[in-house]
Amino acid sequence: MEEQVEMVGRAFVEHYYHLFDTQRSSLSSLYHQSSMLTFEGQRLQGVDHICFKLNHLPFDKCHHLISTIDTQPSSSAGGIVVFVSGSLRLAGEEHPLRFSQMFHLMPTLQGSFYVQNDIFRLNYG
Amino acid sequence: MDPDALSKAFVEHYYTTFDTNRTGLANLYQESSMLTFEGQKIQGSQNIVNKLTSLPFQQCKHSITTVDCQPSGPAGGMLVFVSGNLQLAGEQHALKFSQMFHLMPTPQGSFYVYNDIFRLNYA
Numbered sequence: 001m002e003e004q005v006e007m008v009g010r011a012f013v014e015h016y017y018h019l020f021d022t023q024r025s026s027l028s029s030l031y032h033q034s035s036m037l038t039f040e041g042q043r044l045q046g047v048d049h050i051c052f053k054l055n056h057l058p059f060d061k062c063h064h065l066i067s068t069i070d071t072q073p074s075s076s077a078g079g080i081v082v083f084v085s086g087s088l089r090l091a092g093e094e095h096p097l098r099f100s101q102m103f104h105l106m107p108t109l110q111g112s113f114y115v116q117n118d119i120f121r122l123n124y125g
Numbered sequence: 126m127d128p129d130a131l132s133k134a135f136v137e138h139y140y141t142t143f144d145t146n147r148t149g150l151a152n153l154y155q156e157s158s159m160l161t162f163e164g165q166k167i168q169g170s171q172n173i174v175n176k177l178t179s180l181p182f183q184q185c186k187h188s189i190t191t192v193d194c195q196p197s198g199p200a201g202g203m204l205v206f207v208s209g210n211l212q213l214a215g216e217q218h219a220l221k222f223s224q225m226f227h228l229m230p231t232p233q234g235s236f237y238v239y240n241d242i243f244r245l246n247y248a
Contacts, residue, residue: 002166038193038206070161070242074197074227081204083161083225083242098246100223102206104197117195119206123246125221 002073009071009082012105012113017064024055030115037118050118061091078107079116085123098123132194132205135228135236140187140209147178153238160241173241184214203228203236208246221246 019026031037031047037054044050066086074081082103087096104117126134142149154160154170160177161167167176189209197204205226210219227240 036195038195041191041193068164068244070164070244072159072161072166072240072242075157075200075202075229075239079198081225081227081240081242083223083244085223085244085246098248100206100208100244100246102204102225102242104195104204104227106198117197117204119193119195119204119225121191121193121206121208121223123208123221123223125248 005073005080006071008105008113009080010069012080012103013066013069013082013084016103016115017066020054021061021063025051027051027054031118032114032116035115035118037120039120040122059090063089065089065096074104080105080113088122128194128196128203131236132203132228133192135203135226136189136192136205136207139226139238140189143177144184144186148174150174150177154241155237155239158238158241160243162243163245182213186212188212188219197227201230202239211245221248 028047028051031050033046035047035050037044037050044053064086066084068085070083072081084101087098089096099122101120103115105113106116108114151170151174154173156169158170159168160173167173187209189207191208193206195204208223211222212219222245224243226238228236229239231237
C-alpha cells in the first residue's frame with residue numbers, strides 16, 4: 001500500500017513537471033474547479049485561474065530538475081500528499097532557482113489523480 | 126478561527142515547543158500520524174517523538190520565513206507549508222528547511238498533525 005502511494009506520487013510528479021516544461025497549457029487536465037494554488041504567496045482557485053497564472057509566468061522555456069520526492073497518504077479518502085524539492089532552470093538564466101512544492105492529490109472517478117492543493121515556493125539564499 | 130490565523134498559531138506553537146520542550150511535541154501527534162524526516166519514514170506519536178528528541182543536537186532555534194496554508198477537503202483538514210531557518214547551538218551558519226504539515230481537527234476543537242514532511246534545503 002505504501003509502495004503504491006510512493007509509485008503514484010513519483011509518477012504524478014514526473015508527469016506534472018514534464019507537462020509544465022513541454023506543454024504548459026496541458027496542465028489544465030490536472031486541476032479541477034475546486035483546486036487551489038498558492039504560488040509564491042499568491043492564492044488562486046479553480047483550473048481556469050490556475051492555468052492562466054501558470055501560462056503567464058514571466059518566462060517561456062524552463063526545465064524542472066527534481067532532487068527529492070516524499071509521499072504520504074493523506075487522511076482524506078485516497079488522497080496523497082507529495083512534497084518535492086528541486087531546481088528550476090530558465091532559458092537564458094545562468095543560475096537555476098531552487099524551489100519546494102507540495103501537492104495534495106485526490107483520486108478521480110476514472111482512477112487517476114488530480115491536484116486539489118498546490119503550494120509553490122522558491123528557496124532563496 | 127480564520128485559517129490563516131490558525132495556521133500561524135499552530136506554526137508558532139509547534140516550533141516554540143520544538144525549541145524549548147521537544148518532548149511536548151507528543152501532544153501534537155497521534156498513533157496514525159506520519160513523519161518523513163529527511164527521507165526517513167516514521168509512524169505514530171511515540172516513534173515520531175523518539176526520532177525528534179534523538180536528533181544530533183541539543184539546542185536549536187527555528188526562524189520562520191514563510192507560512193502558506195490551504196484547506197485540504199471536507200473533513201476540515203488544513204495543509205500548512207513552511208520555510209525557514211534552523212540555527213543549531215554552536216554552528217556558525219543556519220540550516221535552511223521546508224516543512225509541510227497536514228493538520229486534522231480533534232473532537233475537542235483543536236488540531237493534530239496527521240502528515241509531516243521535513244526537508245533541509247541545501248544550496
